[in-house]
Amino acid sequence: MSSDLSFFADTTQAPQRVLSGMRPTGALHLGHYFGAIKNWIALQETMRTFFFVADWHALTSEYENPLRIKEFIPELVKDWLVAGVDPERSVIFQQSQIKEHAELHLILSMITPVSWLERCPTYKEMIQQLAGKDLSTYGFLGYPVLMTSDVIVYRPRWVPVGQDQVPHLEISREICRRFNHLYGEFFPEPEALLTPQAKCPGLDGRKMSKSYNNSIQLREDMDSIAPKIKGMLTDKARLRRTDPGNPSDCNLYPYHELLTDEAARDEIRHGCGSASLGCVDCKAVLLKNLKTFLSPLQERRAYFDAHPEHIQEVLQAGNEAARKEARKTLEGVRCRIGL
Secondary structure (H helix, E strand, O other), rough: OOOOHHHHHOOEEHHHHEEEOOOOOOOHHHHHHHHHHHHHEEEEEEEEEEEEOOOHHHHHHOOOHHEEEEEHHHHHHHHHHHHHHHHHEEEEEEHHHHHHHHHHHHHHHHHHHHHHOOOOOOHHHHHHHOOOOOOOOOHHHHHHHHHHHHHOOOOOOEEEEEEEHHOOOOOOOHHHHHHHHHHOOOOOEEEEEEEOOOEEEEEOOOOOOOOOOOOOOOOOHHHHHHHHHOOOOOOOOOOOOOOOHHHHOOOOOOHHHHHHHHHHHHHHHHHHHHHHOOHHHHHHHHHHHHHHHHHHHHHHHHHHHHHHHHHHHHHHHHHHHHHHHHHHHHHHHHHOOOO
16 A cells, blocks of 8 residues: 555545446437537547446346346447547446445445435435335435445546436535545545536427337437437427417427527528428428438447447456546545544
């Protein structure tokens, strides 16, 4: 063990370091891309970014089907690479391969009051949503502790989150403060980096979700996507082609906000409001823009489909880089608590 403890006395975050992750529970869709991955791609250009496959987190609700999690891991990484996450700029790694996450989770679980976990905003909500599963487990209750370990073991300054996830990060900050109070200043408190809101509803108007079967996956081809778009809900007030519509009431228009240039959007808004543009025409424009957006992703996917070994190479390199950082932090934790 190193005798130089100067690093361990420094509670400042690693400058411009960002960390985020996703659970490997299925194919990624447009909602994932515009809600998170697009932001990741921008962040990796200016910051030191760490993105991890949260396979242990997936076990909190999918513990009865662990093989499904294993199958999704390379596919999740492939989706990231296809979308534009660059392993030359970002550390891409698998949570369960960095055992320091588990060690820090155990240590933090010893000092985290149960009441903090029970008041987690999504704890009861998730139990209700997943009523068909037995979630009366410590793993599910202790999810925020594992999340805290995942984050602070890399000492990032920023954690990209949506506004609804800020309370989760606050629990992590509280756990950091408790550790520092008990053992001396060590962990910096991670800060929320609010991601821009990107409305990308599901095909039926609800939240885009695999469980709702209302999504457009990044891996889908246009032959599969076209009938979905053609069958999408639009403005319910437009019962006939000659009825004027309102893009604000249309389930399709948010996609134009994400995929169509401003000049074309102006034409769509005017055409919809004056009934000079029909919903069929509007959908045709979207399909054209979707093809333009997805074509490069499909080309990159074809490459990785033909070279699956590259996925494992990316993970191996990322795991090694992440492990080096995590070991450094755990050495300091052991010094602080005297073990």
